[in-house]
Amino acid sequence: MCMISVDVVLSINMSPRENRRQTRNQIRGPHSALTDFLAANNISAAQIRDDHQRRLRDAERQTTGEVLPSQSEDGSRESPGDSSEQSKKRRRNEATTLAKIKQSKEFARRKARRTDPKNDDDLIAREMMCERSRPVPGQLDNCEICSKRFTVTPYSKTGYNGGLLCTRCSKSMKDDAKMAQAKKQGARISRRQNQSNLLDGVAQQGALSLVEMCIKKVADNINDIEEFGDLPSQLLRRLSQILSKRRALDPRTLNLFLRPELDTIDIYDSAKLETHDFQKIFTSMPALVNVNLRFAGQIKDSVFEYMLGRELKIKRLQLDATNLVSDSYWRRLFKILGPQLEILKLSNLDFSLNDETVKVMCGCCTTLRRLKLNQCWKIGDDSLQALSSLNSLEHLSLDLTRETKNESILEVVSSIGPRLRTLSLEGFPNADDELLQVIHHSCDSLRKLRLSNNSVCTDKGFRRLFTGWSNPSLEFVDFSSMRDLDNSDLDSPEGVIGLASEGFVSLMEHSGTTIRKLNISSCRHISRDAFEHVFSGGKIYPNLRELDISFHTVMDDYLIGKILQCCPAIKKLVAFACFNVRDVRIPAGVALIGGLKAQGTIVFEGTS
Structure with missing residues (x-):
């Protein structure tokens, strides 16, 4: 008698509809890639679950204080109840694991990174085996540093001895690593500071000098400085420049510069000083000879009256933006201090210093050797005629705002030109080739010549100026913005306007x-x-140390390279709006300002 299973009987007795329903209920979807991978490698999900639960039970036993397997002297773990056969089997498995670890690439990398020759291969392999047996995320462990109990996460950090760290100790170790890395890299100059140095013409190579580092350290801690002590005048001047650039010169820091034995005061930014601060300067420094106060907008008539009452021996006076001083007090100043003044520089005066005041100045300041009048709005033709009587002038710098006649400046140059060593003329739009001719015939001792912002002088005039000129070779030349306003008008009957090819060749x-x-x-x-x-x-x-070739569209990498070859002492090269200067390589120590790309050090004919 054959045996028939219950399933077969039930399936036979089922109706077709019920049979289809049962079959439909047994249909399963397609296997996932992970399921196929686990099945192909004989990995059981149930075994993974059992291992995880076993690790959780071990962690709970650690929490309750149960005895765990101890570790033998050779590093293998042994349980108190294990037999000798189990111990031998465990040691064999451990030896096999260590052998596999020693053959891995990670073991080779760690061994290569070790600098201590005493490091044993077994020690490194056991460290790696211990790392593999760390608690998994979700289990509890003790922090290596603070021994605090914490829950292990996938983001738990490893300590210096291979153990895991809690969140707080991980953050502390990360901060220490950042500080160590920053200390290792050293101080870096920011891009903004680097560009600022370039605009100043500084292409720093290596560390700053000790003096410069000390000065900047003092400037950084200026609020903690009580006095400068016996610093020399040149260091005080440098400190004043740094503090002025940082807008840090105020009534408190001003007191650091006031020393009775000094005869010089240089304040390059007086915008934060009040009227009584300027009076304090003349009270605290009775031996003043050189006074340089820039942006001194709060100097008023009362300050001039106080200064004149002190009977100071001022010989060099430079004032900027002193617009609250009336013409009457300017005249009093020239009448009292004029006979002893040797250098006078006045700039940015739009309220006072008219033609009558300039006439008084020229009549009283008979020993002036250097005169600079920059952006003085009220100076006109009468003032220029008065300047022609200053027979002692050696340096003249004029930058006027009012339009003047060409004859006025011609009279000045022809009268005092033979004694001039410096001539700087800006803001004379009506000056033409006749001025260049007067300079050619009258000036024979110039070392510095500046003619700028003019669209009347021609290239032929510049060529005649330098051809057969008895004046010695110049040291400082500024012909900026000497050009025709119409860029396309190069074939005019009168010749090319401004400094062009012939004039430039004659100059060089x-x-x-x-x-x-x-x-x-x-x-x-x-x-x-x-x-x-x-x-x-x-x-x-x-x-040649400084060259400005901005807004020359013909300039390119080749010409820049030729300039660097012909000028071995050059330190500052300005090339704004020279859009063809792209991939030029700049020598070390040269500041290129305005180039699109400045690469590393260039080597010329085997030299760097």
């Missing part, structure tokens, strides 16, 4: 060997051929 032939600072920015009519001729192979300009 006359003064190229001694010139130290040259500014030809915006002289856009200088051709590429002229630049190639001036900076051609074999020509050397040994003293």
Whole structure:
């Protein structure tokens, strides 16, 4: 008699509809990739679950204080109830695991990183085996540093000895690592500070000098400084420059510069000083000879009256933006201090110092050697005629706002030109080639010549100026913005307007060997051929240290390279709006300002 299973009987007795329903209920979806992978590698999900539960039970036993397997002297773990056979089997398994670890790439990398030759291979392998047997996320463990009990997470950090760390100790270790890395890298100059240094013409290579570092450290802690002590005048001047740039000169920091034995005061930013602060300067420093106060907007008539009442021996006076001083007190100043003044520099005066005051100045200041009048709005033709009587002048700098006649400036240059060593003229739009001719015939001792912001003088006039000129070679030349306002008008009957190719070549032939600072920015009519001729192979300009070639569209990487070859002493090269200067390589110690890309150190003919 054959045996028939219950399932077969039930299936036979079922109706077709019920059979289809049962079959439909047994349908399962497709296996996932993970399920196929586990089945292919004989990995049981039930075994994974059992192992996880076993680890949780072990963690609970650790919490309740139950005895766990102890570790033998060779590093293998043994349970108190294990037999000798079980111990041997455990040791064999451990030895097999250590052998596999020693053959891994991670073991080789760790061994290569170890610098101690005494490190044993077994020690490294056991460290890696211990790391693999760490508590899994969700279990409890003791922090390696503070021994605090915490729950292990996937983000738990490893301590210095291989143990896990709690959240607080992990953060502390991370902060210590950041501080150590910052200390290792050292101080870095920010991009803003680097660009600021470049604009100042500083291309710093290596560390600052000890003096400069000390000065900047003092400036950084200026609020904690009580006095400067016996610092020399040059260091005080440098401190004043740094504090003025940082807008940190106020009544409190001013007291640090007031010393009775000094004869010089240089304050480059007096915007935060009040009227009584300026009076304090003249009270605390009775031996003043050199006074330099910039942005001194709070100097009033009362300050001048107090200063004149002190009978000071001031010989060099420079004031800026003192617009609250009336013309009557300017005249009193010139009448009392004028006979002893040797240097006078006044700038940014839009309220006072008219033509009558300038006439009084010229009549009283008979020993002036240097005069600078910059952006003085009320000065006109009458003032220029008065300046022609200053027979002792050696340095003259004028930057006027009012439009003047060409004859006025011609009279000044022809009268005092033979004694001038410095001539700087800005803001004379009506000056033409006749001025260049007067300079050619009258000036024979100039070391510095500045003519800028003019659209009347021609290139032929500049060529005649430097051709056969008896004046020695110039050291400082500024012909910026000497160009035609119409960029396309190059074929006018009168010739090219401004400094162009012929004038530039004549200038370099006359003064190229001694010139130290040259500014030809915006002289856009200088051709590429002229630049190639001036900076051609074999020509050397040994003293040229600063060159401004901004807004010259013909300038490119090749010409910059030729300039660097011909000027071995150059330190500052300004090239704003020279859009073809892209991939030039700049030598170490040269500040390129305005270039699109400045790469590393360039090597010329085997030298760096």
